[in-house]
Amino acid sequence: MDTALIIAVFIAILNLVVALFYSTVGHAGASGYLAVLALFGMAPVVMKPTALMLNIIVALIGTVRFYRAGFFSWRTFWPFAVASIPAAYIGGSLTLPVFIYKLIVGLVLLYSAVRLFLSAGVDKGKTTLVPIWMALILGAGIGLLSGLTGVGGGIFLSPVLLLMHWAKTKETSGVSAAFILFNSIAGLLGHVSAISYIPSGITYWAPAALIGGWIGTELGTKLLPISALRKWLSVVLVLAGLKLTGEAILLLIGR
Secondary structure: OOHHHHHHHHHHHHHHHHHHHHHOOOOOOHHHHHHHHHHOOOOHHHHHHHHHHHHHHHHHHHHHHHHHOOOOOHHHHHHHHHHHHHHHHHHHHOOOOHHHHHHHHHHHHHHHHHHHHHOOOOOOOOOOOOOHHHHHHHHHHHHHHHHHHOOOOHHHHHHHHHHOOOOOHHHHHHHHHHHHHHHHHHHHHOOHHHHHHOOOOHHHHHHHHHHHHHHHHHHHOOOOOOHHHHHHHHHHHHHHHHHHHHHHHHHHHHO
């Protein structure tokens, strides 16, 4: 077995684990896929479309399964989505300098690690309806960042919904899954030519993400997330985030 195939299979295994853990809470795992690709030294031009493609697969599974389980609120979803989708398309059409991209994605990964580590998945208190004007503003901002970096935006939307008491945990998961699905599609459509940069390893990574997403959503629709496992996963995000931000700083110094 040649080295390239071994690496592709190993990345597939890691992506399966990422998809499994993230999908339990309605996320598709883009920040995790970016972390894995970053650890293996993949170029930004490869990372972004690959993460979005895997995101779409897992988010589709999550959207369908959380919706069927009754954990979805159209009233909460639509004002965020209507602003985020065009913003994600615009963000996807923009190409950032390598050092800026690595810096932004690195910071996104570090932020994601903190949120993943601290999230408890426990509902507290009553929920209120999200103000539409506020959802539109937040949705546009999250959508733009999603398109620029290649993440679906759920890692930003979920804590907002929970901290502001706009949705309970499993409803947040259902809304986030649909939000990620549409943002990821918009981000990929915004830069369709990038699809040609997706490596051949996707033939291993896509099925792995599908399997992980199926298992994760099965757990997520019936059980509370296992916070201890998600805390371990956050360690990977920290390592990749530090790696990318360090590389960005070195590139900036060398300019």
